Amino acid sequence: MAFKRIREYVSHPYEHPGERKLVQKLDFxxxxxxxxMYFTNYLDRSNLANAYVSGMKEELGFEGNQYNVINTVFTVGYIIGAIPSNxxxxxxKPRIFFPTMMIIWGALTMVTAAARHPGDIMAIxxxxxxxxxxxxxxxxxILGSWYTARELGKRxxxxxxxxxAGTMFGGFLQTAIHSSLSGAKGLxxxxxxxxxxxxxxxxxxxxxLCLFPDTPSTTSAFYLTSSERALAISRVPEVPERRPWNLAFLKxxxxxxxxxxxVMLWIIAGETESFSSNSxxxxxxxxxxxxxxSQLNNYPTGVPAVGIISTLFWATLTDFLGGxxxxxxxxxxxxxxxxxxxxLSPHASVASIFGAYYWAGSVYACQATFFAWANDAMRYEEDSLRAVVIASMNTGSNAVNAWWSLLFYSANFAPKFTKGMWAMIGTxxxxxxxxxxxxxxxxxxxxxxxxxxREEREDDKSFEAAAVDADIKV
Incomplete structure (x- = not known):
């Protein structure tokens, strides 16, 4: 029986003709x-830590917890932008909005190379x-708008x-750059x-900008036929019409x-990632x-590597187990x-500390599964509510993380981060x-x-039966 379920899950028989081809196009x-996009997002974001341990701290004269303050300033910007972005x-159109935001943050990343003081980086x-x-x-x-509950977790x-992968690649990239470009053009x-x-x-x-398909109801992608667009709309449940953004909607x-x-789930879950997110x-x-x-940049890449394995494992498993x-x-x-x-152990060896941090990387699995859980739970709710809840999840988490990291994981608490360890246990x-x-x-x-x-179906059957009786009497 278990083997049969695995085979059915892997083969994923589709209900409608052409559905497999549609999903393959969407995946691509x-x-x-x-x-x-997310790879470069994390590459640009996480490389602050790589730069910090590769000479930026000394060259720009970082003091105390300025590194953590920069992370907090970034988080504040992230909080302010999350809900308006959704x-x-x-x-x-997402096809316009996403690339525009990418160009902006890519340009700001390059501007960071001109920084002369920690305050410059804070503003950027x-x-x-x-x-x-x-x-x-x-x-x-977007994923919740296109994919079914059976497909969503894995995607x-x-x-x-x-x-x-962006976090992990950033460490290797910094190692390569430090050995080959350090000092080139005086930089x-x-x-x-x-x-x-x-x-x-x-x-x-x-x-x-050229190829993203927007949403099922707004797509004009040339690679989707009219029948595929209709099928994409039919694959997700019909939900109530989007309500206007007024006081009634806020209530x-x-x-x-x-x-x-x-929102509270992700606030808590976000802080369980503190070991990794605070490097x-x-x-x-x-x-x-x-x-x-080189060791400072390469050894920590094991943390996101464990995170990748754990994320894919749990996302696939929870799909297989029915969500x-x-x-x-x-x-x-x-x-x-x-x-x-x-x-925390007073007898902890270097090996056990490394092992603990690597194992802690597996908590990254909550990102995919918890947002898939939210999409699954609200699949029959109006899209506007789903959009706000998903954005609020990340906003709430980052709002807490803005001060949480300073309070428990400041850089000057190294090497033990004792307060942070006890905070993690409570979390x-x-x-x-x-x-x-x-x-x-x-x-x-x-x-x-x-x-x-079930009640709606019974009412429909009762109505049909009454209609048949009426026809017979006539």
Whole structure:
């Protein structure tokens, strides 16, 4: 029986003629662009850490927690831009909006190479955060608009993994640049890193401008036939018409348990990624002064590598299990508690500390699965509510992370980050509790929807029976 289920899942029999060909086209044009966009998004974002440990700290005279302040400033820009970016997708075609934002953040990345003081980078990163906020929540909204519940988790996992690949590639790129371009044209290696990162972004933006298909109801992509466009619309449930952006809609949002449940879920889950998002392994290594520049850039790449494997594994598994995304919440809880305890141990060896940070990278799986969970749960709700909830999830997480990282993971807390380890343990306990509560709410909503559908069908049958009786009497 289990083998049969696996075979059916792998072969994925489609219900409609031409559906397999349609999904293959969507995978090629949507996933290639979104993955490359997110790859450069994380490449441009995460290379601040690579530059910091590769000479930028000394050259620009960083002091105290200025590095963390820069991350906080970026987060503030990211918070401000997230919800407006998702709302913009209603008024601007994604094919125009996404590439425009890419060009802006690519240009800002290159401008970073001219920085002379940490304050310069703070100003640049604020506007970079505004531009980059469009990618993550916008793509999850787009994926939920095109793909069915059975397909969504795996695609979300592939998308999320591309960002982790950008983080991992950034370390290797900085190593290559430091060894080959450092000093060229009078520029340090870390300055060349930002220039090259920005240049990589531009051709991908042009690709999206030409080939991204927008949404099923607005697409004009030349590679989709009229029958494929109709099929794309029919594959996703009909939902209530988008409501106007007025006070009534805001009341609808803030009275919905979806908003509170999933926003809080991602606020908690976002902080379980703190070891990785704050580059603690790199800061730990830097504080010991026992590693070369190449080692400082290369060794931490194991963290996103584990994240990629974990993301793809859990995204595929939860699709196969019929959308049981909540399982990842329990995995995160176990991982965070155990890895924190390993690092806190007074007898922790260097090997066990490295092992703990690598294992902690597996919590990145929550990005794909939790946003897929939100898309699944709101599949029958109006698109405007789904868009706001998804954007609010990321906004809420970043709003907390703006001060959370300063409070618990400041660079001057290295090497042990003791306060951060205890914060992680508390966060993971909260993760398990909240996941259980949200599972109860989503299960109850699904049961209610099934009952409503059954009642509608019975009413339709009763109406048809009454009509037949009337015809007979006539």
């Amino acid at each position: 044009f949507i996933l290639t662009f979104c993955c490359m 709302l913009a997708l209603y008024h601007l 990163r604020f506007f970079q955060g505004l531009a980059e906020s469009s990618t993550f929540v916008g793509t999850h909204y 979300s996992g592939i998308f999320t993994s591309s960002g982790l 340090s290696g870390w300055r060349w890193l930002f220039i090259i990162d920005g240049l990589i972004t531009l051709p991908i933006a042009i690709y999206g 609808r949002v803030f009275s919905s348990w979806y908003w509170y449940g999933f 603690l392994l790199a800061l730990y290594m830097k504080s010991t002064k026992n590693y070369t520049v 049981k995304r909540y399982l990842v919440g329990y995995w995160i809880g176990i991982t965070g508690i155990v890895t924190s305890a390993m690092i 993971c306990i909260a993760m398990v509790i909240w996941t259980s509560g949200l599972l109860y709410m989503t299960s109850r909503a699904e049961k209610r929807r099934v009952i409503e559908v």
